Amino acid sequence: MSSVPEYRGPFGKAQAERLLWRAGFGAKAGEADALAKLGFKHAVHALTRPAPYQLVGPAPTADRGRPLAPAAVLGDDHLSWLDRMIRTNAPLIERMTLVWHSWFATSNLGVGSQQLMLNQVDMFRGNALGKFSDLFMNVTEDPAMLIWLNGNQNVKGHPNENYAREMMELFSLGADRGAYTETDVREQARALTGWTGGVNKGVIGSFGFNPARHDSGSKTIFGQTGNFAWQDSVNLCLSHPMHPSYFTGKLWSYFVPTPPDAATAGALQSLYTSTGFDVHPVVEAILQHPDFYSSPRMVKPPVVLNAGLLRTIGRPIDTSVWTTLSAAAGQQLFYPPDVGGWDYTRWLDTATWRARWFIAALAAATNPPAASPGDPALLVAAATSFWGDPTLSGQTQSLLLSFATAQLKRKASPTDVETALRRLVASCPDLQTA
16 A cells, blocks of 8 residues: 655744644644644644643633523524634644534524534534544434435335435535446435434424334345445445545545645545544545645635634634624534535635625724834734734735835824734735635
8 A cells, every 4th residue: 555645844833824724723822833843743643633622711602791502592503613613622623523514514504403403513523533434324314414404204115315315426425426326316215214303393303213114125226236224325335436535535625725646646545445434544644745735725714714813812702793704704604505515615705705804803803902113013013913923925014014104104093003904914815825
């Protein structure tokens, strides 16, 4: 088995920042420098092999100090997860939870129960870096998914094909690759019959498998014939020869914007299958790959940007506005746009950018400057320091300095200029991308 290539270049603050943003939610003050000092391997392992999970810092609240009620109050579910992204000591766990939430996209618009959605995300969290086979099994019997893709309406004699199709097209094999036929969809649907449960006027019913609702007849899937049940549906997808390439390619795309070369793709597939569908070694290999550090910058998803800005300045969740702004920026947690999840290549347009600006402005208003120096260079330094001194390009620094100089010449107060600079730093391409 060929090994996955490893990065051999310099590993300083800029590389540590990319690692923290793409595999987590940015750096707390001084965290990027500290990570860089660990050295490349230890830095990656600090994320992929974290200490036992814990949340550090004050508990989240909504406006006027109201405690969150994630299962009951609209938007509090988003705030509660955003809080975890900010306070966790294991950011890669939460980042992978977000990946699975998009991979197995389920929306509360169809489920109608914030509690079931929260339960599903807890399941993703528990399987964040475990075996994909376990995750796939758990998703298939997950109550939120059963409602979302009509698994609870899939019964003997009247099979519903929704989950059968998506489990192959989106979850394990991919579309337009010749991996499955319409016959496979129909036969998979038969194998998946038997589930019951639902939500009625907000009351969660009992979910379970009822053999009397299951089609126990012979089915032929991927050319194999047998009395297949729902577990067989999952295992047949996992054992399909086109699954490893789909899985590793899709997982890679969440971390690197350019496709892997053929040798890398083959090595990742071999690593994945040789470890029995383990996610952890594949993620670790991607984070250590040269392309991770040399590829073009990626636009940060709205919740990643929001969590990262708050994480950097140490501001806890203290207002429900973050839910509204994130939704306007194109990403409200528990409400992906469709079964395909969010399109990570299309975060920016004229509407969503406006919401990103307001996210930056509201975060920048934390601890407003009481007094600011009258020197433009010092103002830029103060505004940059507020965000933990992130790496900024020479062009960005020059533009910030020009702005500060021009505003002071117009007799703007230094404090107002520093406030504006904070917003500009958080909105510049260097912080909007990683």
